[in-house]
Amino acid sequence: MLLRCFGSALSRIVIACLAILPGATQADDSNALTEQEQRWIEEFESARVEGIAKAKQSTVMVFVPGGGGGGSGVLISPEGYALTNFHVSSPAGTYMRCGLADGKVYDAVVVGIDPVGDLALIQLLGRNDFSTAKFVPSRRVQVGDWCFAIGNPFLLATNLQPTVTAGIISGVRRYQYPSGTLLEYGNCFQTDASINPGNSGGPLYDNQGDLIGVIGRASFEKRGRVNVGVGYAISGDQAQNFLGCLFSGRIVDHATLGATVGTDEDGSVRVTNILSSSDAYRRGLRYGDEIIEIDGQVIQTANDVQNLLATFPASWRIPITYRQEGQSIETLVRLASVHRGSELLQKMKSALPPPPPAPPKPIGPDSERGDTPNPQNKQTPDSDREEPSDTKEDARKEVMRDAAGDPIPDETAKRIEIREGYANYFYNRLKQDGFINRLRNKFPGQDAGQSSWKLSGQTIPVTADQTASKFELLLSNDGYELIIGDESERLTRGDELLRVVDEQRDAGILACLHALQRMLNLGPDKFGETYYWGTMPLAGERPLRDVTVAVHADLEHRFLQHPETGRLEVIEAVAGTDTDPAELWFESKEDQLPHRLQLRYGLTTVLSLEITDWQMQSNENSADNSDEGA
Amino acid sequence: MVFLLIALQCHVTAHAQPSMARPSDQVQPKMVKIYGAGGLSGLEAYQSGFLVSPAGHIATAWSYVLDVDPVVILHDGRRFESTIVGFEPSLELAVLKVEADGLPFFTFSDQEDLNWGDPVLAVSNLFGIATGNETASVMQGRVAARTNLDARRGTFQTPYRGEVLLLDLVANNPGAAGGALVDPNGAILGMLGKELRDRKTGVWLNYAIPASVLKKPIGDIIAGRKTTLPDESDPLLAREKSHSPDSLGIGLIPDVLENTPAYIDFIQTGSSASKVDLRPDDLIVLINGRRVAHQRALRDQLRRIDRRDSVTLIVQRGNEILERVVRP
Numbered sequence: 001m002l003l004r005c006f007g008s009a010l011s012r013i014v015i016a017c018l019a020i021l022p023g024a025t026q027a028d029d030s031n032a033l034t035e036q037e038q039r040w041i042e043e044f045e046s047a048r049v050e051g052i053a054k055a056k057q058s059t060v061m062v063f064v065p066g067g068g069g070g071g072s073g074v075l076i077s078p079e080g081y082a083l084t085n086f087h088v089s090s091p092a093g094t095y096m097r098c099g100l101a102d103g104k105v106y107d108a109v110v111v112g113i114d115p116v117g118d119l120a121l122i123q124l125l126g127r128n129d130f131s132t133a134k135f136v137p138s139r140r141v142q143v144g145d146w147c148f149a150i151g152n153p154f155l156l157a158t159n160l161q162p163t164v165t166a167g168i169i170s171g172v173r174r175y176q177y178p179s180g181t182l183l184e185y186g187n188c189f190q191t192d193a194s195i196n197p198g199n200s201g202g203p204l205y206d207n208q209g210d211l212i213g214v215i216g217r218a219s220f221e222k223r224g225r226v227n228v229g230v231g232y233a234i235s236g237d238q239a240q241n242f243l244g245c246l247f248s249g250r251i252v253d254h255a256t257l258g259a260t261v262g263t264d265e266d267g268s269v270r271v272t273n274i275l276s277s278s279d280a281y282r283r284g285l286r287y288g289d290e291i292i293e294i295d296g297q298v299i300q301t302a303n304d305v306q307n308l309l310a311t312f313p314a315s316w317r318i319p320i321t322y323r324q325e326g327q328s329i330e331t332l333v334r335l336a337s338v339h340r341g342s343e344l345l346q347k348m349k350s351a352l353p354p355p356p357p358a359p360p361k362p363i364g365p366d367s368e369r370g371d372t373p374n375p376q377n378k379q380t381p382d383s384d385r386e387e388p389s390d391t392k393e394d395a396r397k398e399v400m401r402d403a404a405g406d407p408i409p410d411e412t413a414k415r416i417e418i419r420e421g422y423a424n425y426f427y428n429r430l431k432q433d434g435f436i437n438r439l440r441n442k443f444p445g446q447d448a449g450q451s452s453w454k455l456s457g458q459t460i461p462v463t464a465d466q467t468a469s470k471f472e473l474l475l476s477n478d479g480y481e482l483i484i485g486d487e488s489e490r491l492t493r494g495d496e497l498l499r500v501v502d503e504q505r506d507a508g509i510l511a512c513l514h515a516l517q518r519m520l521n522l523g524p525d526k527f528g529e530t531y532y533w534g535t536m537p538l539a540g541e542r543p544l545r546d547v548t549v550a551v552h553a554d555l556e557h558r559f560l561q562h563p564e565t566g567r568l569e570v571i572e573a574v575a576g577t578d579t580d581p582a583e584l585w586f587e588s589k590e591d592q593l594p595h596r597l598q599l600r601y602g603l604t605t606v607l608s609l610e611i612t613d614w615q616m617q618s619n620e621n622s623a624d625n626s627d628e629g630a
Numbered sequence: 631m632v633f634l635l636i637a638l639q640c641h642v643t644a645h646a647q648p649s650m651a652r653p654s655d656q657v658q659p660k661m662v663k664i665y666g667a668g669g670l671s672g673l674e675a676y677q678s679g680f681l682v683s684p685a686g687h688i689a690t691a692w693s694y695v696l697d698v699d700p701v702v703i704l705h706d707g708r709r710f711e712s713t714i715v716g717f718e719p720s721l722e723l724a725v726l727k728v729e730a731d732g733l734p735f736f737t738f739s740d741q742e743d744l745n746w747g748d749p750v751l752a753v754s755n756l757f758g759i760a761t762g763n764e765t766a767s768v769m770q771g772r773v774a775a776r777t778n779l780d781a782r783r784g785t786f787q788t789p790y791r792g793e794v795l796l797l798d799l800v801a802n803n804p805g806a807a808g809g810a811l812v813d814p815n816g817a818i819l820g821m822l823g824k825e826l827r828d829r830k831t832g833v834w835l836n837y838a839i840p841a842s843v844l845k846k847p848i849g850d851i852i853a854g855r856k857t858t859l860p861d862e863s864d865p866l867l868a869r870e871k872s873h874s875p876d877s878l879g880i881g882l883i884p885d886v887l888e889n890t891p892a893y894i895d896f897i898q899t900g901s902s903a904s905k906v907d908l909r910p911d912d913l914i915v916l917i918n919g920r921r922v923a924h925q926r927a928l929r930d931q932l933r934r935i936d937r938r939d940s941v942t943l944i945v946q947r948g949n950e951i952l953e954r955v956v957r958p
Contacts, residue, residue, distance in 0.1 A: 142649065142651035142655070143651060143654050143655070143658075143765050143768050144649050144650030144651035144652070144653065144654035144655070144751075144768060145649045145650070145651055146649060146650070167769075167770060168650050168654075168768065168769070168770045169768075170767045170768050170769050171759070171760060171764070171765055171766075171767050171768070172765070173764065174759055174760070174764070176759075190759070190767060192768075192769040192770060192771075192799065192800075219757055219803070227800070228800045228803055229769050229799055229800035229801075229803070230756065230757060230759075230767070230800075230803065263762075267707065300707075300763060301707065301762045301763055303761075303762055303764070
């Protein structure tokens with residue numbers, strides 16, 4: 001009875017809210033609102049008006065030079081970083097023009113792209129105080145919640161005033177099959193707010209003007225390219241999962257479990273096939289096991305599994321719970337990539353529309369262009385955006401042109417660096433600089449020349465039959481040595497480091513420490529192939545850690561740094577995809593060298609060391625840089 | 631009352647907006663997804679329906695999807711084979727039944743106070759995008775008009791010309807037919823119609839048949855007052871004692887398919903059929919209130935009727951539904 005009262009009171013308010021709008025029937029006296037209800041409605045309407053006013057400021061209208069299309073976007077940082085769709089940014093190559101509701105047009109460059117999830121990160125240039133939208137947890141959004149879309153439908157916003165359309169969330173956790181070759185929308189929102197071509201990449205806001213998703217595609221069947229009340233938005237949660245990777249300037253891939261699932265007759269979700277080389281298999285998952293939970297979300301159907309996995313970048317390590325012979329097992333699984341090697345690049349190229357035909361234009365004298373150039377000047381097609389850039393800056397300036405064939409302004413061109421496998425390598429270099437600065441900051445005195453390390457202390461038993469004993473770790477140009485009690489292991493070559501990791505031995509610690517030492521000494525430029533990877537959870541836990549990958553002697557090393565403190569937390573040494581990497585976990589107190597090291601393979605700790613003395617000696621200068629551990 | 635106020639307060643702080651989440655949540659368990667015939671040449675093999683009895687009766691739109699016994703999926707993902715227990719050709723309404731009980735269902739109220747401008751929610755299985763236990767799609771809009779339907783499918787005018795609720799939302803997407811139109815309280819207002827165009831302008835129509843129009847036929851079908859299932863309980867009579875197409879003076883088109891529709895090919899001059907103005911090309915839809923799915927079903931039903939009794943036929947002629955009582 002009470003529930004019914006509540007229901008009718010609520011519906012009265014909902015109806016009354018709607019009735020404020022013109023065209024509604026008048027409520028008769030018996031349905032008159034109480035003062036409190038009236039106040040609430042006024043607050044709701046004010047919130048909506050304020051929400052729209054606020055949200056308009058962060059909406060971006062994207063125009064591809066040369067008339068190759070366009071769409072919408074949403075600003076997420078004061079420095080001008082904005083999210084849009086891959087399919088919106090791709091016809092532009094790396095450079096586009098973006099308008100804001102303030103009436104100004106800004107130059108923008110592509111930062112990173114996620115072709116499978118249809119996301120692209122771009123940066124608007126010229127200011128560092130852009131208005132931004134705020135992400136709210138999109139998991140909380142329910143079917144029936146009010147929402148609105150702001151953007152550039154039919155590219156109508158040539159006066160730089162975006163269009164606002166309102167509706168409700170029609171469905172959540174929708175899965176949209178890959179359209180064409182690549183795009184896959186997992187766990188996305190469905191809305192009846194009017195979504196049309198040109199809304200793509202734009203924001204879906206909640207009633208308060210906070211960001212819940214990035215609009216992606218719509219159903220246009222039977223009525224041509226006009227709205228039929230069914231639009232989809234990539235969830236804000238998914239966009240945030242990929243944000244770190246997009247900041248890397250990379251072309252990002254999505255994740256797969258390495259197993260297929262089906263819904264059983266009893267409604268349970270069971271493994272129907274599993275790759276024996278997958279990490280899930282190494283964590284014990286087998287044919288017939290029941291999947292119960294992925295990343296804290298309960299799995300009810302086989303669709304749920306695909307839906308959730310589609311929201312993670314490849315290589316993430318996430319918690320999974322499964323049931324095997326009546327027993328629940330919680331574990332961590334490293335997800336594999338959906339695409340292999342250069343497969344993604346190939347598929348991506350074939351997914352791109354052909355560039356509009358345009359004769360190459362002669363390079364005119366650079367006009368003085370500020371932050372508000374006229375978009376009308378720039379309406380012709382593509383030229384040489386696929387051409388790799390010359391590393392010499394002057395040469396690069398000469399060939400850098402936009403999709404219309406016009407030269408890109410110098411200041412903007414400085415932020416574009418084309419490299420195979422990257423959307424824009426410029427941003428990766430920025431992140432690498434940040435990485436090495438933070439790392440050297442935590443290990444002072446290691447950036448000049450070669451050096452030798454000597455770590456000593458006590459082992460901490462990790463199994464019942466072990467006893468504590470003294471240890472020494474020596475790393476120098478001559479070789480790398482691990483001495484525990486009376487036993488010692490000495491390695492001198494890179495392939496020996498690879499072997500001990502592959503065989504999952506204690507000496508794997510030498511591979512990780514050697515990589516650290518080498519990175520501190522040589523920096524990312526000389527280490528070997530080094531790139532900022534993006535962000536991922538640390539053993540399934542958030543906040544997401546900054547990850548930098550460095551490859552040397554066939555061993556791939558991943559450096560995981562805490563996003564706020566910059567502290568190095570883990571180095572993973574990966575010998576191959578079919579074995580567990582060596583993980584070296586660092587424990588340290590603020591501004592001190594690590595005082596504890598733990599070596600793990602999979603979920604097993606094989607070595608734990610308490611460091612009492614960490615000596616670092618430069619080869620040229622043998623001064624003692626030792627720092628006491630705890 | 632105190633509880634009510636607290637609940638209201640909680641709602642205000644939790645959502646700070648009068649979300650439609652609650653009504654759409656309430657409605658979901660009463661919605662079903664229907665899968666049947668189609669799947670070729672742009673004919674979707676799915677549509678929507680909603681529960682109208684705790685015993686598993688489902689109201690939906692009469693369409694080609696129901697040409698086979700359709701599969702019904704409940705909101706929780708449970709899957710049932712269904713039988714068609716009845717239909718009302720003039721409304722293009724069908725009622726299915728699944729073998730289940732204790733199901734949540736819509737009740738039709740006696741009074742209807744609905745007008746243009748009133749807010750509505752359309753709940754349906756549009757585009758087949760939610761195939762398992764996912765929620766049905768919910769769209770919001772308003773009643774744009776109450777008027778009589780004047781629509782066509784292709785070049786043919788549709789049989790139903792009665793009152794409909796025209797909606798300002800795109801409610802006639804593929805698969806939406808048979809969905810529920812509800813108010814913001816979750817009460818049933820009508821059934822979403824099929825994809826039709828306005829007869830004169832060709833504009834796609836978004837409409838629902840009002841609950842007040844549906845209430846009686848649905849009630850009659852559930853109560854068995856209007857059953858249209860072929861009744862096999864009546865005994866088969868000897869050929870010379872029962873009716874047959876010949877005895878009525880009806881010639882049917884050649885029976886070349888497994889399910890050849892019961893189209894009249896010719897009428898014998900001076901026969902009973904000619905006296906009631908049955909004509910070639912009429913499609914026999916019902917016989918004595920029971921469904922005629924194909925010619926075999928027609929012959930079978932005629933074999934169960936004494937040749938001295940009169941036979942009531944419902945036929946579709948062009949876009950009209952006509953009743954003819956053929957007296958021997």
